[in-house]
Amino acid sequence: MTDQPLLEARDLRVTFQLPGQGALPWAKPRLLHAVGGVDFTLMPGETLGVVGESGSGKSTLARALIGLAPADGKAIWQDGTNLIGLSPRRMMRYRSQIQMVFQDPLASLNPRMTVGQIIAEPLTTHHKGLGRDEVRRRVKDMMDRVGLLPNQINRYPHEFSGGQCQRIGIARALIVQPKLVICDEPVSALDVSIQAQVINLLAELQRDLGLALIFIAHDLSVVKHISDRVLVMYLGRVMELAGADQLYADPQHPYTQALLSAVPIPDPELERDKRIIPLSGELPSPMNPPSGCVFRTRCPRAQERCAMDRPDLTGGAHLTACHYPGALSPEELTVSI
Ligand SMILES: Nc1ncnc2c1ncn2[C@@H]1O[C@H](COP(=O)(O)OP(=O)(O)O)[C@@H](O)[C@H]1O
Numbered sequence: 001m002t003d004q005p006l007l008e009a010r011d012l013r014v015t016f017q018l019p020g021q022g023a024l025p026w027a028k029p030r031l032l033h034a035v036g037g038v039d040f041t042l043m044p045g046e047t048l049g050v051v052g053e054s055g056s057g058k059s060t061l062a063r064a065l066i067g068l069a070p071a072d073g074k075a076i077w078q079d080g081t082n083l084i085g086l087s088p089r090r091m092m093r094y095r096s097q098i099q100m101v102f103q104d105p106l107a108s109l110n111p112r113m114t115v116g117q118i119i120a121e122p123l124t125t126h127h128k129g130l131g132r133d134e135v136r137r138r139v140k141d142m143m144d145r146v147g148l149l150p151n152q153i154n155r156y157p158h159e160f161s162g163g164q165c166q167r168i169g170i171a172r173a174l175i176v177q178p179k180l181v182i183c184d185e186p187v188s189a190l191d192v193s194i195q196a197q198v199i200n201l202l203a204e205l206q207r208d209l210g211l212a213l214i215f216i217a218h219d220l221s222v223v224k225h226i227s228d229r230v231l232v233m234y235l236g237r238v239m240e241l242a243g244a245d246q247l248y249a250d251p252q253h254p255y256t257q258a259l260l261s262a263v264p265i266p267d268p269e270l271e272r273d274k275r276i277i278p279l280s281g282e283l284p285s286p287m288n289p290p291s292g293c294v295f296r297t298r299c300p301r302a303q304e305r306c307a308m309d310r311p312d313l314t315g316g317a318h319l320t321a322c323h324y325p326g327a328l329s330p331e332e333l334t335v336s337i
Protein backbone atom coordinates (compact mmCIF):
# COMPACT_ATOMS: atom_id res chain seq x y z
CA MET A 1 0.00 0.00 0.00
CA THR A 2 1.16 3.54 -0.70
CA ASP A 3 0.33 6.52 1.46
CA GLN A 4 -1.69 8.08 -1.30
CA PRO A 5 -5.44 7.35 -0.96
CA LEU A 6 -7.25 5.86 -3.92
CA LEU A 7 -10.32 7.86 -2.97
CA GLU A 8 -10.94 10.57 -0.43
CA ALA A 9 -14.47 11.75 0.34
CA ARG A 10 -14.78 15.11 2.03
CA ASP A 11 -18.10 16.52 3.15
CA LEU A 12 -19.86 14.44 0.52
CA ARG A 13 -23.57 15.24 0.48
CA VAL A 14 -26.58 14.11 -1.52
CA THR A 15 -29.82 16.07 -1.35
CA PHE A 16 -32.90 15.04 -3.28
CA GLN A 17 -35.51 17.67 -4.14
CA LEU A 18 -38.98 16.24 -3.76
CA PRO A 19 -42.09 17.98 -5.05
CA GLY A 20 -43.86 20.18 -2.47
CA GLN A 21 -46.85 18.87 -0.59
CA GLY A 22 -50.15 19.06 -2.45
CA ALA A 23 -48.30 19.23 -5.77
CA LEU A 24 -49.44 22.82 -6.31
CA PRO A 25 -47.08 24.69 -8.62
CA TRP A 26 -46.11 27.15 -5.87
CA ALA A 27 -45.59 24.51 -3.18
CA LYS A 28 -42.01 24.71 -1.95
CA PRO A 29 -39.93 21.66 -2.91
CA ARG A 30 -38.95 19.56 0.09
CA LEU A 31 -35.33 18.59 0.61
CA LEU A 32 -34.32 15.08 1.56
CA HIS A 33 -30.79 14.84 2.91
CA ALA A 34 -29.94 11.26 2.03
CA VAL A 35 -26.21 11.76 2.65
CA GLY A 36 -25.33 14.64 4.94
CA GLY A 37 -21.61 15.28 4.91
CA VAL A 38 -19.60 12.08 4.79
CA ASP A 39 -15.80 11.90 5.14
CA PHE A 40 -13.59 8.87 4.61
CA THR A 41 -10.44 7.78 2.84
CA LEU A 42 -9.88 4.55 0.98
CA MET A 43 -6.39 3.25 0.33
CA PRO A 44 -5.50 1.24 -2.79
CA GLY A 45 -6.28 -2.45 -2.19
CA GLU A 46 -8.23 -1.72 0.98
CA THR A 47 -11.68 -3.09 1.87
CA LEU A 48 -13.99 -0.62 3.56
CA GLY A 49 -17.18 -2.10 5.00
CA VAL A 50 -20.14 0.31 5.12
CA VAL A 51 -23.00 -0.64 7.42
CA GLY A 52 -26.19 0.94 8.68
CA GLU A 53 -29.88 0.11 8.70
CA SER A 54 -31.99 0.40 5.60
CA GLY A 55 -32.54 4.05 4.61
CA SER A 56 -29.29 5.33 6.13
CA GLY A 57 -27.96 6.45 2.74
CA LYS A 58 -25.53 3.66 1.85
CA SER A 59 -26.72 3.07 -1.71
CA THR A 60 -27.02 6.79 -2.33
CA LEU A 61 -23.43 7.28 -1.18
CA ALA A 62 -22.31 4.56 -3.61
CA ARG A 63 -24.32 6.04 -6.46
CA ALA A 64 -22.90 9.51 -5.76
CA LEU A 65 -19.38 8.17 -6.27
CA ILE A 66 -20.18 7.06 -9.82
CA GLY A 67 -22.20 10.12 -10.79
CA LEU A 68 -25.67 8.60 -10.40
CA ALA A 69 -26.93 10.77 -7.53
CA PRO A 70 -27.09 14.57 -7.23
CA ALA A 71 -24.06 15.14 -4.98
CA ASP A 72 -22.07 18.06 -3.57
CA GLY A 73 -18.72 18.12 -1.84
CA LYS A 74 -15.67 16.14 -2.78
CA ALA A 75 -14.71 12.62 -3.76
CA ILE A 76 -11.11 12.98 -4.83
CA TRP A 77 -9.74 10.17 -6.98
CA GLN A 78 -6.07 9.18 -6.82
CA ASP A 79 -5.17 11.46 -9.75
CA GLY A 80 -6.53 14.54 -7.95
CA THR A 81 -9.83 14.71 -9.86
CA ASN A 82 -13.02 15.45 -7.94
CA LEU A 83 -15.52 12.84 -9.18
CA ILE A 84 -18.44 14.92 -7.92
CA GLY A 85 -19.95 17.09 -10.61
CA LEU A 86 -17.99 15.56 -13.49
CA SER A 87 -19.69 15.67 -16.86
CA PRO A 88 -21.01 12.25 -17.98
CA ARG A 89 -18.31 12.16 -20.64
CA ARG A 90 -15.50 12.69 -18.16
CA MET A 91 -17.12 10.31 -15.68
CA MET A 92 -16.93 7.60 -18.38
CA ARG A 93 -13.15 7.60 -18.04
CA TYR A 94 -13.44 6.76 -14.36
CA ARG A 95 -16.24 4.26 -14.78
CA SER A 96 -13.82 1.62 -16.01
CA GLN A 97 -11.80 2.12 -12.83
CA ILE A 98 -14.82 2.13 -10.50
CA GLN A 99 -17.31 -0.68 -11.01
CA MET A 100 -20.41 -1.72 -9.09
CA VAL A 101 -21.97 -5.00 -8.03
CA PHE A 102 -25.64 -4.70 -7.10
CA GLN A 103 -27.90 -6.30 -4.54
CA ASP A 104 -30.42 -8.16 -6.67
CA PRO A 105 -28.34 -10.38 -8.93
CA LEU A 106 -31.04 -11.39 -11.40
CA ALA A 107 -32.75 -8.00 -11.68
CA SER A 108 -29.44 -6.28 -12.39
CA LEU A 109 -28.72 -8.49 -15.42
CA ASN A 110 -30.42 -7.87 -18.77
CA PRO A 111 -32.65 -10.93 -19.34
CA ARG A 112 -32.38 -10.69 -23.12
CA MET A 113 -28.59 -10.82 -23.24
CA THR A 114 -26.45 -13.93 -22.97
CA VAL A 115 -24.02 -14.23 -20.10
CA GLY A 116 -21.19 -13.67 -22.56
CA GLN A 117 -22.75 -10.43 -23.83
CA ILE A 118 -23.48 -9.23 -20.28
CA ILE A 119 -19.92 -9.77 -19.09
CA ALA A 120 -18.42 -8.35 -22.30
CA GLU A 121 -20.49 -5.15 -22.29
CA PRO A 122 -18.23 -2.96 -20.10
CA LEU A 123 -15.21 -4.23 -22.00
CA THR A 124 -16.58 -3.31 -25.42
CA THR A 125 -17.78 0.05 -24.05
CA HIS A 126 -14.42 1.03 -22.61
CA HIS A 127 -12.07 -0.70 -25.07
CA LYS A 128 -13.71 -0.27 -28.43
CA GLY A 129 -10.73 -1.54 -30.45
CA LEU A 130 -10.72 -5.10 -29.06
CA GLY A 131 -11.37 -7.89 -31.58
CA ARG A 132 -14.25 -10.34 -31.06
CA ASP A 133 -12.01 -13.31 -30.37
CA GLU A 134 -10.03 -11.38 -27.79
CA VAL A 135 -13.23 -10.25 -26.05
CA ARG A 136 -14.51 -13.84 -26.00
CA ARG A 137 -11.21 -15.10 -24.62
CA ARG A 138 -11.22 -12.52 -21.82
CA VAL A 139 -14.86 -13.24 -20.97
CA LYS A 140 -14.17 -16.98 -20.73
CA ASP A 141 -11.10 -16.38 -18.57
CA MET A 142 -13.13 -14.18 -16.26
CA MET A 143 -15.98 -16.74 -16.07
CA ASP A 144 -13.45 -19.34 -15.02
CA ARG A 145 -11.97 -16.99 -12.47
CA VAL A 146 -15.30 -16.36 -10.73
CA GLY A 147 -16.25 -20.02 -10.69
CA LEU A 148 -18.59 -20.17 -13.70
CA LEU A 149 -18.22 -22.74 -16.47
CA PRO A 150 -16.85 -20.98 -19.57
CA ASN A 151 -18.92 -23.27 -21.81
CA GLN A 152 -22.06 -21.61 -20.38
CA ILE A 153 -21.18 -18.39 -22.19
CA ASN A 154 -24.25 -18.54 -24.46
CA ARG A 155 -26.79 -19.17 -21.69
CA TYR A 156 -29.24 -16.57 -20.34
CA PRO A 157 -29.39 -15.19 -16.75
CA HIS A 158 -32.63 -16.99 -15.82
CA GLU A 159 -30.84 -20.31 -16.33
CA PHE A 160 -28.57 -19.54 -13.35
CA SER A 161 -29.11 -19.58 -9.58
CA GLY A 162 -28.95 -16.40 -7.48
CA GLY A 163 -25.39 -17.11 -6.38
CA GLN A 164 -24.30 -17.78 -9.96
CA CYS A 165 -26.00 -14.58 -11.14
CA GLN A 166 -23.98 -12.69 -8.55
CA ARG A 167 -20.84 -14.33 -9.96
CA ILE A 168 -21.89 -13.05 -13.40
CA GLY A 169 -22.28 -9.55 -11.89
CA ILE A 170 -18.83 -9.82 -10.34
CA ALA A 171 -17.28 -11.02 -13.62
CA ARG A 172 -18.89 -8.09 -15.42
CA ALA A 173 -17.48 -5.65 -12.86
CA LEU A 174 -13.97 -7.12 -13.00
CA ILE A 175 -13.59 -7.54 -16.75
CA VAL A 176 -12.34 -3.95 -17.16
CA GLN A 177 -9.74 -4.38 -14.40
CA PRO A 178 -11.10 -1.69 -12.09
CA LYS A 179 -9.18 -0.29 -9.14
CA LEU A 180 -12.31 -0.06 -7.01
CA VAL A 181 -15.41 -2.25 -6.89
CA ILE A 182 -18.38 -0.99 -4.90
CA CYS A 183 -20.52 -3.93 -3.77
CA ASP A 184 -23.96 -2.73 -2.70
CA GLU A 185 -25.36 -5.45 -0.43
CA PRO A 186 -24.07 -8.12 -2.83
CA VAL A 187 -25.23 -11.02 -0.67
CA SER A 188 -28.37 -9.66 1.02
CA ALA A 189 -30.65 -11.34 -1.54
CA LEU A 190 -28.86 -14.69 -1.41
CA ASP A 191 -29.50 -17.76 0.76
CA VAL A 192 -27.34 -17.75 3.87
CA SER A 193 -25.57 -20.91 2.65
CA ILE A 194 -24.50 -19.12 -0.54
CA GLN A 195 -23.56 -15.80 1.10
CA ALA A 196 -20.22 -17.05 2.46
CA GLN A 197 -19.22 -18.44 -0.95
CA VAL A 198 -19.76 -15.10 -2.65
CA ILE A 199 -18.00 -13.17 0.15
CA ASN A 200 -15.06 -15.58 -0.02
CA LEU A 201 -14.89 -15.18 -3.78
CA LEU A 202 -14.82 -11.39 -3.45
CA ALA A 203 -12.13 -11.60 -0.76
CA GLU A 204 -10.02 -13.90 -2.93
CA LEU A 205 -10.35 -11.72 -6.03
CA GLN A 206 -9.63 -8.63 -3.97
CA ARG A 207 -6.41 -10.18 -2.70
CA ASP A 208 -5.27 -11.57 -6.04
CA LEU A 209 -6.06 -8.48 -8.11
CA GLY A 210 -5.13 -5.85 -5.51
CA LEU A 211 -8.58 -4.29 -5.78
CA ALA A 212 -10.05 -1.83 -3.34
CA LEU A 213 -13.57 -2.74 -2.23
CA ILE A 214 -16.37 -0.75 -0.69
CA PHE A 215 -18.59 -3.46 0.72
CA ILE A 216 -22.04 -2.29 1.78
CA ALA A 217 -24.25 -4.33 4.13
CA HIS A 218 -26.99 -3.62 6.66
CA ASP A 219 -25.57 -6.19 9.05
CA LEU A 220 -22.24 -5.86 10.83
CA SER A 221 -21.66 -9.62 10.82
CA VAL A 222 -21.52 -9.74 7.00
CA VAL A 223 -18.61 -7.30 6.66
CA LYS A 224 -16.62 -8.45 9.69
CA HIS A 225 -14.19 -10.81 8.00
CA ILE A 226 -13.77 -9.07 4.69
CA SER A 227 -13.21 -5.48 5.91
CA ASP A 228 -9.95 -3.79 6.82
CA ARG A 229 -11.94 -0.88 8.20
CA VAL A 230 -15.64 -0.40 8.85
CA LEU A 231 -17.72 2.76 8.49
CA VAL A 232 -20.99 2.86 10.42
CA MET A 233 -23.62 5.12 8.89
CA TYR A 234 -26.81 6.47 10.40
CA LEU A 235 -29.26 8.82 8.73
CA GLY A 236 -26.75 9.91 6.11
CA ARG A 237 -23.84 10.49 8.48
CA VAL A 238 -20.78 8.63 9.70
CA MET A 239 -21.14 7.56 13.34
CA GLU A 240 -17.94 5.57 13.65
CA LEU A 241 -15.05 4.59 11.41
CA ALA A 242 -12.29 2.28 12.61
CA GLY A 243 -10.20 -0.77 11.85
CA ALA A 244 -12.49 -3.81 11.80
CA ASP A 245 -10.77 -5.46 14.77
CA GLN A 246 -11.00 -2.32 16.92
CA LEU A 247 -14.57 -1.61 15.91
CA TYR A 248 -15.83 -5.08 16.84
CA ALA A 249 -13.70 -5.40 19.99
CA ASP A 250 -14.20 -1.91 21.36
CA PRO A 251 -17.07 -0.05 19.71
CA GLN A 252 -17.28 3.55 20.90
CA HIS A 253 -20.53 4.86 19.45
CA PRO A 254 -23.81 3.83 21.14
CA TYR A 255 -25.27 3.12 17.69
CA THR A 256 -22.46 0.73 16.77
CA GLN A 257 -22.94 -0.99 20.13
CA ALA A 258 -26.64 -1.40 19.43
CA LEU A 259 -25.97 -2.83 15.97
CA LEU A 260 -23.34 -5.20 17.35
CA SER A 261 -25.58 -6.37 20.17
CA ALA A 262 -28.06 -7.63 17.58
CA VAL A 263 -25.45 -9.83 15.85
CA PRO A 264 -25.93 -13.45 16.96
CA ILE A 265 -22.97 -14.99 18.84
CA PRO A 266 -22.11 -18.55 17.71
CA ASP A 267 -21.55 -19.73 21.31
CA PRO A 268 -25.04 -20.65 22.65
CA GLU A 269 -24.18 -19.80 26.27
CA LEU A 270 -22.85 -16.35 25.45
CA GLU A 271 -25.78 -15.84 23.09
CA ARG A 272 -28.27 -16.68 25.87
CA ASP A 273 -26.72 -14.27 28.35
CA LYS A 274 -26.04 -11.36 26.06
CA ARG A 275 -27.99 -8.16 26.22
CA ILE A 276 -29.49 -6.70 23.09
CA ILE A 277 -29.44 -2.93 23.22
CA PRO A 278 -32.90 -1.82 22.19
CA LEU A 279 -33.24 0.94 19.65
CA SER A 280 -36.49 2.69 20.30
CA GLY A 281 -38.66 3.90 17.48
CA GLU A 282 -38.05 4.15 13.77
CA LEU A 283 -35.31 5.81 11.80
CA PRO A 284 -36.31 9.52 11.70
CA SER A 285 -37.12 10.96 8.29
CA PRO A 286 -34.12 12.36 6.42
CA MET A 287 -36.48 15.16 5.41
CA ASN A 288 -36.60 16.33 8.98
CA PRO A 289 -33.49 15.00 10.76
CA PRO A 290 -33.04 15.62 14.51
CA SER A 291 -31.00 18.70 15.51
CA GLY A 292 -27.47 18.16 16.79
CA CYS A 293 -26.57 14.49 16.73
CA VAL A 294 -28.91 12.70 14.33
CA PHE A 295 -28.86 9.57 16.51
CA ARG A 296 -29.86 11.31 19.75
CA THR A 297 -33.60 10.49 19.51
CA ARG A 298 -32.77 6.78 19.79
CA CYS A 299 -29.64 6.98 21.93
CA PRO A 300 -29.64 5.59 25.50
CA ARG A 301 -26.97 8.12 26.45
CA ALA A 302 -28.32 11.31 24.90
CA GLN A 303 -27.91 14.53 26.93
CA GLU A 304 -29.01 18.09 26.35
CA ARG A 305 -25.82 18.91 24.51
CA CYS A 306 -26.57 16.22 21.91
CA ALA A 307 -29.59 18.19 20.72
CA MET A 308 -27.56 21.40 20.45
CA ASP A 309 -24.24 20.55 18.77
CA ARG A 310 -23.55 18.04 16.10
CA PRO A 311 -20.53 15.98 17.23
CA ASP A 312 -17.56 15.98 14.85
CA LEU A 313 -15.98 12.77 13.69
CA THR A 314 -12.78 12.73 15.76
CA GLY A 315 -10.18 10.39 17.19
CA GLY A 316 -7.24 9.64 14.89
CA ALA A 317 -7.35 6.01 13.74
CA HIS A 318 -10.57 5.16 15.60
CA LEU A 319 -13.01 7.88 14.63
CA THR A 320 -16.28 8.47 16.48
CA ALA A 321 -18.93 11.16 16.12
CA CYS A 322 -20.27 11.22 19.67
CA HIS A 323 -20.08 13.67 22.60
CA TYR A 324 -20.10 10.77 25.08
CA PRO A 325 -18.33 7.84 23.44
CA GLY A 326 -17.36 4.62 25.19
CA ALA A 327 -18.90 1.35 26.28
CA LEU A 328 -22.44 1.59 27.64
CA SER A 329 -22.75 0.52 31.27
CA PRO A 330 -25.31 -2.11 32.39
CA GLU A 331 -27.40 0.69 33.97
CA GLU A 332 -27.55 2.56 30.69
CA LEU A 333 -28.70 -0.59 28.97
CA THR A 334 -31.66 -1.01 31.29
CA VAL A 335 -32.83 2.58 30.97
CA SER A 336 -35.98 2.51 28.91
CA ILE A 337 -35.65 4.83 25.98
N1 LIG B 1 -33.84 8.86 -6.15
C1 LIG B 1 -34.28 9.21 -4.94
N2 LIG B 1 -35.17 10.19 -4.78
C2 LIG B 1 -35.61 10.54 -3.54
N3 LIG B 1 -35.22 9.96 -2.41
C3 LIG B 1 -34.33 8.95 -2.49
C4 LIG B 1 -33.80 8.52 -3.75
N4 LIG B 1 -32.93 7.51 -3.52
C5 LIG B 1 -32.92 7.31 -2.19
N5 LIG B 1 -33.76 8.18 -1.56
C6 LIG B 1 -33.96 8.30 -0.10
O1 LIG B 1 -32.69 8.50 0.49
C7 LIG B 1 -32.60 7.83 1.74
C8 LIG B 1 -31.43 6.89 1.73
O2 LIG B 1 -31.71 5.81 0.85
P1 LIG B 1 -30.66 4.70 0.45
O3 LIG B 1 -29.41 5.35 0.01
O4 LIG B 1 -31.32 3.78 -0.52
O5 LIG B 1 -30.41 3.97 1.84
P2 LIG B 1 -29.78 2.54 2.13
O6 LIG B 1 -29.08 2.07 0.90
O7 LIG B 1 -28.87 2.74 3.30
O8 LIG B 1 -30.94 1.66 2.50
C9 LIG B 1 -33.95 7.16 1.95
O9 LIG B 1 -34.73 8.00 2.75
C10 LIG B 1 -34.50 7.04 0.54
O10 LIG B 1 -35.90 7.03 0.56
Ligand SMILES: [Mg+2]
Nearest residue numbers: 058059060185
Ligand atom coordinates in the same frame (compact mmCIF):
# COMPACT_ATOMS: atom_id res chain seq x y z
MG1 LIG C 1 -29.32 0.30 -0.20
